[in-house]
Amino acid sequence: MPTIQWDQSMATGIDTVDAQHKQLIAWLNDLLAAVSQGRAGSEIQGLLDRLGTYSATHFGHEEECMVMYKCPAAEENLLAHKDFVVTLAALRDDFERDGATAHLVVRVEVEMLRWLTTHIKRTDTQLLPCVKAAQS
16 A cells, blocks of 8 residues: 655745654554555554644644744634644544444545645645745
C-alpha cells in the first residue's frame, strides 16, 4: 500500500509544527498499513487516543505561531481546529458505542487524509510566507 510522504509543499517554516505534522503523517501511514494487513480494528483506539493528545497540544502551539507571525489564516485555522475536535469526539463516541467497526476505520482514514490534504496543505502552509517575512 502506498504511503504518504511529507514534502516541502507541507512546510510551515516552523520546525516544531512541521515535526508534528510529520508525526501525523506517520500515524496515517501506520493506519494505512494496518488496514492493508487487516488489523486496523485493533489499532483504532490507540490512534484515537493519540489524536486526542495531538489536537490538545499541537493545535494550541500552531495557533500561537499563527498569531505571533500575524498569519492571515489564523482565524480560519482556529475554526478548522475546532471542527477537527468535534469530528474526533464523534469518532470517539462511535468507537465507544460500537467498537472498532470497519465503517469507523474507514471514517478515521478518510478524516485523516482530508485533514492532511485540505488543512495542512491549504491552511497551515499559509504560515510559511509570514515566517519568512518576519525573518527578513
